[in-house]
Amino acid sequence: MNDKLSTLAACIEFGKINKAAPYPPQMKGQDGADEITKQLLDEGVAPGDILSDALIKGMEKVGEKFSKNQIFVPQMLMSAKAMQFAMNHLKPFFATGEADRRGTFVVGTVEGDLHDIGKNIVAMMVEGNGYEVIDLGVDVKAEQFVAEIEKNPNCFIGLSALLTTTMANMEKIVSEIKGKYPEQNICIGGAPVTQDFCDKIGADSYNPDPQGVVKFLNSVAVAS
Amino acid sequence: MNSKERVLKVLRNEEPDRVPLMYRDVPEVRSRLKNDLNLSTDEELFQYLDVDFRWVGPDYVGPKMELENGNRRDFWGVEWKYTKFSDGAGYWNEVDHPLKDVTDPKVLDEIQWPQLEWWDFSKIEEQCDRYADYAIMTNPGIPSPAIFQNPIQPLIGVERSLMEAYLNPEFFMALTEKILEFQVPFIEKMMQAANGKIDFFRIGDDFGTQQGLLMDVDTWKGFIQPGFKAMADTAKKYGAHYYQHSCGAIRDLIPAFIETGVEVLDPVQVKANGMIPAELKAEFGNQVCFSGGVDEQELLPHGTPDEVRTGVHQLLDDMARGGGFIIGPSHNFQDDIPTENILAMYEAAKTWKY
Known part of the structure; x- marks a missing residue:
């Protein structure tokens, strides 16, 4: 699998919104969900693959960790924000029917x-x-x-x-x-x-x- | 034994003649109870129920809060609108977050923060003297201040306030500092004016959800604890005990509260994850006094008076022996709680024996 997809999944899991965001400390200065999603699209990766192989994977981990009280509302909000930045790049493709939603x-x-x-x-x-x-x-x-x-x-x-x-x-x-x-x-x-x-x-x-x-x-x- | 002695006794982990009684409500309940019981004043109601606490604080005399559109603007500059959720009841919600787009700490220097002159502190000692036989606590509102739930959340919005310590820690700290620059002198002045007669200084903030903490303990210690300690230490100089409120599943935060100097922890939201009375008593009963505990998510609104009595006795069996417990509702009494359940709760508490 594309390494960048795994990195994007990690950005979602750990709430790395974009390059400017100081959180999480271990990813400081690195590209975040915003930049990496755009790079993936520029490289020709299908929007549906970005959604299923990176964003959903990252978000599933967030949900699991939250339900076990391993992370808290702030971390979940930052993951959701990272997700929103990624989705802003993907939304035009969903609107044209290029990628399917689950419901x-x-x-x-x-x-x-x-x-x-x-x-x-x-x-x-x-x-x-x-x-x-x-x-x-x-x-x-x-x-x-x-x-x-x-x-x-x-x-x-x-x-x-x-x-x-x-x-x-x-x-x-x-x-x-x-x-x-x-x-x-x-x-x-x-x-x-x-x-x-x-x-x-x-x-x-x-x-x-x-x-x-x-x-x-x-x-x-x-x-x- | 008077009420003040009774409350201070449980604080020393001793057993008084009966368990001390706390009271908190929303205004709709206060009016209904007085009406149902044919009482005309709040004081008559508290005496009727044998509530062991009374509340004091300065009077607000600052800029007018009522706006022409029927909303209110509080002294932090936040506008609130009253919304009804049923025919007889409602609550205030903020209309906007005035600092929601401010991210530069320098801008905070240009803002009009509340001034001590907006309160009249001159009658506090008189209020304390009037209620000399009762345990005296700071009024709800700014005399029982918060930092996080109010004013940070109304000022910058709930979601941003939850992320701010991680995404813009400098701003979060600068904002906290501005709040404390007003609140700490306010507490000092209030305590001075009471001349050592306030027994409980209350901080009314919230750090729990139904399932867990609103933030991890380390973040709480870094961003919230220093401000709470500064406020509580100010009140303690004047002999007040530090009474901390936090709704929700906050069990993992209790050691940090104790480290901050909390002496009473309220409201023990027993339906929240991990807030099991007997376990809390066993784990922390020697280090902190608990207050509250009568479930308001199921028992009080939906139980029968008999179920309320049984629940109250069970709670007291679990929490009250050896002192260290004040019984009260696990939130303000809400308008969906029948009058007979409130009466059953107090009756049951008074008939329970140590």
């Missing part, structure tokens, strides 16, 4: 709740694992999710809530979506959310960390 993930923090850090991290991780992400932001109502499903019938839905007081809105949104689209896959998450709550409201998947969301999406995307 579409529509995500938002539920009505009444404005907390978005957890939702953002999940969105970045899911995107980093090869999905198109449509981020509806915070305070998102059921009809906004329904409108997205009408545009993207096979999309996965992700709902986030930080507050016990807004978890009730999660239940409402799941019931409205499932009422119209019983087969639509809905993941829920956020600090107070539990598997019991997920079972109770009829959502399809609860995960305590972003890697769990990725695993769930991958399992369904492969099956379908």
Whole structure:
């Protein structure tokens, strides 16, 4: 495999955004995800290979280390940022259909709740694992999710809530979506959310960390 | 035995007549409780529940915070908007992060930082005297300051604040220094004004998620610990005990907190990863007093009053023997907690025996 692809995977794993970024200290002064992605494209490496052989590989390691508490939110954010810089080079090719995505993930923090850090991290991780992400932001109502499903019938839905007081809105949104689209896959998450709550409201998947969301999406995307 | 003696006794790892009671809430709960219990003042409510703490602090007399659009601009220059999440309740969220594009430490010299003159410290001692029988703690807000959660996160944004110590450490340190240039003299003045009568100086910051720490321990020690120590040491000169708050799964940070001089650690978010009461007591009970612990993610909002009573007794069995524990909610009481559960929690705590 191209050495540069492995280097790019390492940039994602360790959060090396670009040459100017001082983090991580052991990669200081070296090219980062930004530069290396561009070099790979210039060398003619296929965008789909860059995504699957470098970016997704790096991001998988990030997710594993995060779920084991070996790295923390800052490292994950820097990896996600490195990923975004790489994706900025790749996005034009995805738009022209030259590289396939695994699926579409529509995500938002539920009505009444404005907390978005957890939702953002999940969105970045899911995107980093090869999905198109449509981020509806915070305070998102059921009809906004329904409108997205009408545009993207096979999309996965992700709902986030930080507050016990807004978890009730999660239940409402799941019931409205499932009422119209019983087969639509809905993941829920956020600090107070539990598997019991997920079972109770009829959502399809609860995960305590972003890697769990990725695993769930991958399992369904492969099956379908 | 009065409330102050009761609280100070558990701090010395001794057992008083009953476990000390802490109280924290959101405003909607305070009004509802007073209404449900037919009480008119906060003091009546605290007496009704037998809360062992009272809170004091200076009055804000600085530039007006209310804006014409209904939002508020705080003394750090951050604008906040009130958003409802249900018919009766809501909370304030920042509209923008005024320093989000500032990366040069020099720019921080040109900013209007809060001034001590914006607070009136003259009535603090009088407040302390009024509550002389109670354990006296600094008010929520700036009398119980933070560094990271407030003001760094509102000033530069949450995501940037989490990465800043790694990507622009000089700026993070310079910003922290500016914050402390205001906060340390503020604490000094508040403590002086109280004339040694404040028992607990509280730092109200957050370093945990549901699953783990917000940053690794070494980064915390490099970037946060020195500021906390400077603030706490200032308060300690005046005889105050150092009471530290942090939500979340912060077990791995507890040794660093103890090293910083923390004497009470709040709120023991028991549903967070690794925050198991009996284990915390066994591992750290001789070094730090814990405060809080009544679960607010499941038990208080969704349990029955009987379940609350059982949960409270279990928690006290695990944490309270030998002193070193103050019972309270694991967060501010939220509006989804029924009044009867709050009452059950305090009743159960008062009937539990050491």
